[in-house]
Amino acid sequence: MSKKAKIAFVCQECGADYPRWNGQCTSCGEWNAIKEVRLGAVASERNNRSLGYAGSVSEVKLLSDVSLAQAERIATGMSEFDRVLGGGIVTGSVVLIGGAPGAGKSTLLLQAIANIAIQGVPVLYVSGEESLQQIAERAHRLGLPADKIMMLAETSVQRICDVLDEIQPKVLVIDSIQVVYSQDVESAPGSVSQVRESASYLTQYAKKHHISIFMVGHVTKDQSLAGPMTLSHIVDTQVMLSSTDDARFRVLRADKNRFGSVGELGFFAMDSAGLKEVKNPSAMFLNRPDKPSPGSVVTVLWEGTRPLLVEIQALVTECQYGNPRRLAVGFDQNRLAMLLAVLTRHGGIFTANDEIYANVVGGIRVTETSSDLAIIVGIVSSFRDKVIPHEAFFFGEIGLSGEIRPVANGQSRLNDAAKHGFKIAVIPKANAPKKRIEGLQIHPVATLSEALDVVS
Numbered sequence: 001m002s003k004k005a006k007i008a009f010v011c012q013e014c015g016a017d018y019p020r021w022n023g024q025c026t027s028c029g030e031w032n033a034i035k036e037v038r039l040g041a042v043a044s045e046r047n048n049r050s051l052g053y054a055g056s057v058s059e060v061k062l063l064s065d066v067s068l069a070q071a072e073r074i075a076t077g078m079s080e081f082d083r084v085l086g087g088g089i090v091t092g093s094v095v096l097i098g099g100a101p102g103a104g105k106s107t108l109l110l111q112a113i114a115n116i117a118i119q120g121v122p123v124l125y126v127s128g129e130e131s132l133q134q135i136a137e138r139a140h141r142l143g144l145p146a147d148k149i150m151m152l153a154e155t156s157v158q159r160i161c162d163v164l165d166e167i168q169p170k171v172l173v174i175d176s177i178q179v180v181y182s183q184d185v186e187s188a189p190g191s192v193s194q195v196r197e198s199a200s201y202l203t204q205y206a207k208k209h210h211i212s213i214f215m216v217g218h219v220t221k222d223q224s225l226a227g228p229m230t231l232s233h234i235v236d237t238q239v240m241l242s243s244t245d246d247a248r249f250r251v252l253r254a255d256k257n258r259f260g261s262v263g264e265l266g267f268f269a270m271d272s273a274g275l276k277e278v279k280n281p282s283a284m285f286l287n288r289p290d291k292p293s294p295g296s297v298v299t300v301l302w303e304g305t306r307p308l309l310v311e312i313q314a315l316v317t318e319c320q321y322g323n324p325r326r327l328a329v330g331f332d333q334n335r336l337a338m339l340l341a342v343l344t345r346h347g348g349i350f351t352a353n354d355e356i357y358a359n360v361v362g363g364i365r366v367t368e369t370s371s372d373l374a375i376i377v378g379i380v381s382s383f384r385d386k387v388i389p390h391e392a393f394f395f396g397e398i399g400l401s402g403e404i405r406p407v408a409n410g411q412s413r414l415n416d417a418a419k420h421g422f423k424i425a426v427i428p429k430a431n432a433p434k435k436r437i438e439g440l441q442i443h444p445v446a447t448l449s450e451a452l453d454v455v456s
């Protein structure tokens with residue numbers, strides 16, 4: 001096998017590589033982003049595609065001969081974190097955790113590996129961003145068992161792997177992947193080719209030696225993960241830690257997960273003792289004033305594997321001049337336009353001359369259609385200046401002909417709302433439960449006009 005260095009042309013925006021220079025990257029569309037890079041012997045060997053997944057030579061097997069051993073998982077001791085990972089960290093898996101500076105990535109990982117270390121599992125925290133003294137101070141302040149966590153301040157991926165060979169931890173934290181560099185690549189640390197090379201080097205190591213790796217990744221201005229797109233393809237799981245509208249709270253979301261469901265959310269609160277799990281997130285998002293106000297309604301979302309109660313607020317106000325504005329915060333703008341058209345046609349409510357704002361409270365982003373009914377009811381409530389009782393909630397998808405369509409997990413959504421003290425449910429007819437739910441008065445509706453009759 002040739003050990004000669006190889007020249008490649010790599011897009012500095014997305015990491016796509018080309019055999020020759022181009023003005024525009026055909027993968028991400030960016031102009032003047034393709035730069036010549038010299039890959040070292042290791043990197044070019046890998047690019048020769050001579051090695052398979054896990055960096056070893058593979059053989060052809062019958063699918064039936066592949067062993068079905070359940071992936072072994074290590075609990076992080078924080079059930080919200082485990083939930084997002086799909087039930088703990090899988091041995092030999094690589095998790096990329098992104099988030100804005102100050103989101104709490106380092107804190108979360110330090111707490112998680114401290115919990116893992118307490119179980120007697122050897123762990124190693126590699127820091128390239130903060131000094132060991134800073135981390136030691138944080139561990140001390142958080143009351144973590146500092147004598148069980150091995151630390152290393154190092155940024156060369158080869159030297160990190162030498163240390164791994166020596167101490168053989170089961171769980172490794174790399175904080176962050178952007179500062180790690182490979183001696184085989186001749187570009188500056190943090191560049192696309194360095195990040196890509198270091199991440200794939202570590203991933204191959206993890207697969208070969210069955211160690212689990214958490215890699216911290218930076219985010220760009222638009223809150224997406226910085227660095228090459230290929231980074232998302234390399235890792236098994238990608239999670240994002242972000243703040244909610246209330247700065248105390250943090251939400252951890254799985255964007256990609258080979259070992260669990262995508263869209264799963266975990267909730268934490270940050271205080272002087274670090275990150276604490278929020279066991280009842282609905283309570284955190286439903287912090288409403290005692291007196292109901294027009295335009296405020298509650299819906300039950302389905303996030304990953306559990307229900308979540310959130311408030312939706314709408315404001316309808318007469319347009320003084322120009323084109324009336326329509327603004328959706330926390331859900332799709334086009335969805336709002338569609339719902340307003342249905343409201344005019346099938347609800348008989350004409351809003352073309354009004355400005356309309358609708359907001360999902362708490363900074364949650366709604367991606368499912370089950371909140372349609374609540375959004376419409378909120379708009380109608382503000383339009384009529386009539387309050388919706390505090391103990392009422394709504395869910396259901398709205399179709400173009402004004403029909404209310406059923407949503408998944410209706411029963412669990414109802415049970416959760418009942419558990420939180422809600423008493424009136426307006427839901428799709430097809431979601432009506434066969435058995436009575438204690439304390440809940442249910443109004444099954446088949447059309448938008450039936451739903452509006454219930455709240456008029």
Ligand code: TYD
Pocket residue numbers: 099100101102103104105106107108138142270271272273274275
């Ligand atoms: P950090 O984990 O350093 O964030 P990241 O690694 O994502 O950049 O968290 C930093 C923030 O968290 C900082 O603003 C201070 C705050 N914090 C607390 O409020 N309480 C604590 O106990 C800790 C450790 C941090």
Ligand code: MG
Pocket residue numbers: 105106107129175
């Ligand atoms: Mg950090």
